[in-house]
Amino acid sequence: MMVVRVNLANQPYDICVGQGILPQLGGLVESLQLGRRVGIVTHPALCEAHGYAASIVGSLSRVGHEVIVVTVPPGEESKSLAQAERLWRELARGGLDRASTILALGGGVVGDLAGFVAATLFRGIRFVTAPTTLLAQVDSSVGGKTGLNLPEGKNLVGAFHQPSLVVADVLTLKTLADREFRSGLAEVVKHAMIADAALFGVLEREAERVLGRDADVLEAIIAKNCAIKARVVEQDEREAGLRAVLNFGHTVGHAVEAALGYGVVTHGEAVAQRLEALLRRFGLITTNYPSPELLEKYILRDKKMRDGVLQFVLTLGVGSVSLAPVSDWTDLWEALHGLQA
Amino acid sequence: MMVVRVNLANQPYDICVGQGILPQLGGLVESLQLGRRVGIVTHPALCEAHGYAASIVGSLSRVGHEVIVVTVPPGEESKSLAQAERLWRELARGGLDRASTILALGGGVVGDLAGFVAATLFRGIRFVTAPTTLLAQVDSSVGGKTGLNLPEGKNLVGAFHQPSLVVADVLTLKTLADREFRSGLAEVVKHAMIADAALFGVLEREAERVLGRDADVLEAIIAKNCAIKARVVEQDEREAGLRAVLNFGHTVGHAVEAALGYGVVTHGEAVAQRLEALLRRFGLITTNYPSPELLEKYILRDKKMRDGVLQFVLTLGVGSVSLAPVSDWTDLWEALHGLQA
Numbered sequence: 001m002m003v004v005r006v007n008l009a010n011q012p013y014d015i016c017v018g019q020g021i022l023p024q025l026g027g028l029v030e031s032l033q034l035g036r037r038v039g040i041v042t043h044p045a046l047c048e049a050h051g052y053a054a055s056i057v058g059s060l061s062r063v064g065h066e067v068i069v070v071t072v073p074p075g076e077e078s079k080s081l082a083q084a085e086r087l088w089r090e091l092a093r094g095g096l097d098r099a100s101t102i103l104a105l106g107g108g109v110v111g112d113l114a115g116f117v118a119a120t121l122f123r124g125i126r127f128v129t130a131p132t133t134l135l136a137q138v139d140s141s142v143g144g145k146t147g148l149n150l151p152e153g154k155n156l157v158g159a160f161h162q163p164s165l166v167v168a169d170v171l172t173l174k175t176l177a178d179r180e181f182r183s184g185l186a187e188v189v190k191h192a193m194i195a196d197a198a199l200f201g202v203l204e205r206e207a208e209r210v211l212g213r214d215a216d217v218l219e220a221i222i223a224k225n226c227a228i229k230a231r232v233v234e235q236d237e238r239e240a241g242l243r244a245v246l247n248f249g250h251t252v253g254h255a256v257e258a259a260l261g262y263g264v265v266t267h268g269e270a271v272a273q274r275l276e277a278l279l280r281r282f283g284l285i286t287t288n289y290p291s292p293e294l295l296e297k298y299i300l301r302d303k304k305m306r307d308g309v310l311q312f313v314l315t316l317g318v319g320s321v322s323l324a325p326v327s328d329w330t331d332l333w334e335a336l337h338g339l340q341a
Numbered sequence: 342m343m344v345v346r347v348n349l350a351n352q353p354y355d356i357c358v359g360q361g362i363l364p365q366l367g368g369l370v371e372s373l374q375l376g377r378r379v380g381i382v383t384h385p386a387l388c389e390a391h392g393y394a395a396s397i398v399g400s401l402s403r404v405g406h407e408v409i410v411v412t413v414p415p416g417e418e419s420k421s422l423a424q425a426e427r428l429w430r431e432l433a434r435g436g437l438d439r440a441s442t443i444l445a446l447g448g449g450v451v452g453d454l455a456g457f458v459a460a461t462l463f464r465g466i467r468f469v470t471a472p473t474t475l476l477a478q479v480d481s482s483v484g485g486k487t488g489l490n491l492p493e494g495k496n497l498v499g500a501f502h503q504p505s506l507v508v509a510d511v512l513t514l515k516t517l518a519d520r521e522f523r524s525g526l527a528e529v530v531k532h533a534m535i536a537d538a539a540l541f542g543v544l545e546r547e548a549e550r551v552l553g554r555d556a557d558v559l560e561a562i563i564a565k566n567c568a569i570k571a572r573v574v575e576q577d578e579r580e581a582g583l584r585a586v587l588n589f590g591h592t593v594g595h596a597v598e599a600a601l602g603y604g605v606v607t608h609g610e611a612v613a614q615r616l617e618a619l620l621r622r623f624g625l626i627t628t629n630y631p632s633p634e635l636l637e638k639y640i641l642r643d644k645k646m647r648d649g650v651l652q653f654v655l656t657l658g659v660g661s662v663s664l665a666p667v668s669d670w671t672d673l674w675e676a677l678h679g680l681q682a
Contacts, residue, residue: 085491
């Protein structure tokens with residue numbers, strides 16, 4: 001097991017990356033002195049087919065916790081106010097109080113939703129997350145961002161709420177659908193692009209073992225990715241400046257997702273499409289895009305907009321990026337129209 | 342105008358208490374360097390009968406802000422998810438972004454609701470509050486608590502989100518309904534009871550001028566109350582310990598409110614009833630209470646419960662209190678049954 005320490009000023013916490021560590025969760029949380037009651041938020045499949053929930057419930061019960069399990073349907077549609085309301089009410093009725101903890105078991109959807117519910121139930125209770133997708137392990141489980149979608153846009157409602165512990169078990173990736181796994185790889189490539197040329201080289205050399213989901217290679221790569229993101233988040237917890245480099249590719253990516261409808265492309269595919277857009281201008285890739293007009297509409301609604309200015313993340317080469325404020329959109333609209341040419 | 346500084350570690354802010362200061366709001370916010378856009382959340386009556394909203398819009402516009410106004414119906418029912426959803430969506434469609442500010446103009450309901458929306462829109466934007474009731478001026482506008490009600494209980498969903506500025510104009514109290522004004526006085530008495538015997542003496546001596554809503558007396562008393570609460574909040578922003586003294590009377594008070602139905606008694610009346618309960622045991626007051634069984638149910642659901650323990654605030658005499666953890670409820674249930682005797 002590898003442990004990445006995230007040194008936040010108010011609440012430092014650990015990310016544990018390992019193989020077969022979910023059944024040891026009771027031992028991992030013991031030093032945190034969590035309250036008696038734990039509410040697990042997960043998907044039905046993680047209770048049934050995979051049995052992860054039962055193994056965690058057993059492990060927590062053995063160290064004295066009372067555990068309730070609440071499930072939400074899979075898919076981005078679950079990041080809704082309706083699901084948040086269900087969770088707030090069921091967890092309150094289930095006896096959670098201010099000393100209790102919410103544990104998210106699942107991918108980014110469960111993490112974002114359960115994290116927001118933890119940030120706001122009783123004005124904020126503790127949160128532990130056990131991400132089971134590659135994307136959630138390398139990205140959404142690090143940094144404390146939580147959120148829900150509105151019809152007006154993605155993650156428009158949310159809070160920063162740091163977890164007390166992250167437990168990433170790479171064995172959960174064995175059964176992940178191929179498309180989901182590749183989505184996670186898009187974020188891995190992004191982290192290498194913005195911060196770590198050596199990791200980029202490793203990915204190139206070890207591509208076959210990565211795609212074959214070799215547990216040792218994945219454990220090392222995931223821990224490395226968590227460390228890259230942790231170092232950025234430590235310097236800028238609330239996204240006042242530097243943290244924006246993590247948005248590399250996301251402004252246009254989110255607009256593509258919103259324009260096509262959430263769930264039609266995965267988050268990772270949308271990010272990757274930003275890279276593809278560039279490659280396509282070099283004549284290397286063809287793909288279908290929403291109309292430039294539709295993309296413009298969603299980009300102008302981006303929640304990262306501050307007084308009409310958006311920070312774009314520009315690559316300076318593999319492993320290095322810079323931030324550029326954009327308020328004159330002419331070049332971008334031209335580039336978007338170029339995508340259709 | 343009197344200014345009370347709240348010295349919080351991460352975000353110090355000022356509470357301005359004065360007479361006729363709402364029309365000067367543009368000048369008061371100038372040093373805060375708020376973003377261009379401001380969304381005002383208020384009640385229809387404060388736009389129409391009193392014209393406060395228009396005077397603030399004018400004042401903010403003169404210093405370069407673009408302002409939109411969204412109204413919510415009066416009453417505790419507005420502290421709902423449905424109203425929060427309406428505000429998130431209308432403010433997002435109205436062009437607010439991460440640099441924008443939400444300004445609450447109204448009583449505790451508007452402050453708690455708009456504060457929660459500010460805490461969670463775009464993962465948290467700036468918040469300014471202009472409380473227009475005595476209760477909001479001395480209590481809910483200080484300390485950063487925001488929240489919504491669920492059918493399961495009051496303020497079960499919420500966040501700590503400190504304002505950037507509080508502007509309390511005592512002239513707004515002139516038109517306050519008598520019952521609302523007295524509700525605020527219950528909190529004023531509570532602050533004196535827990536922390537300031539001298540203030541208690543002032544209230545006894547100046548009772549007539551207080552009830553006559555003398556602006557000079559109110560300005561001084563409100564500033565004093567804000568200072569009392571600010572000193573407590575500074576020492577314990579997240580209610581880990583000391584801040585619980587502010588809950589004096591609230592555990593039973595909230596249970597009375599929940600059992601009778603929100604809005605049947607005002608918040609202040611519910612707090613005052615805790616004092617009354619004691620007086621009644623001395624044979625001094627008679628009043629009607631919900632059944633002890635119903636009160637027990639709501640007390641056991643109190644969101645301040647931690648692992649089955651509730652901190653009760655006990656008075657040691659005027660101006661002084663202590664905290665006592667309660668997990669054996671026998672005495673309390675006996676006392677509640679005594680109320681009906």
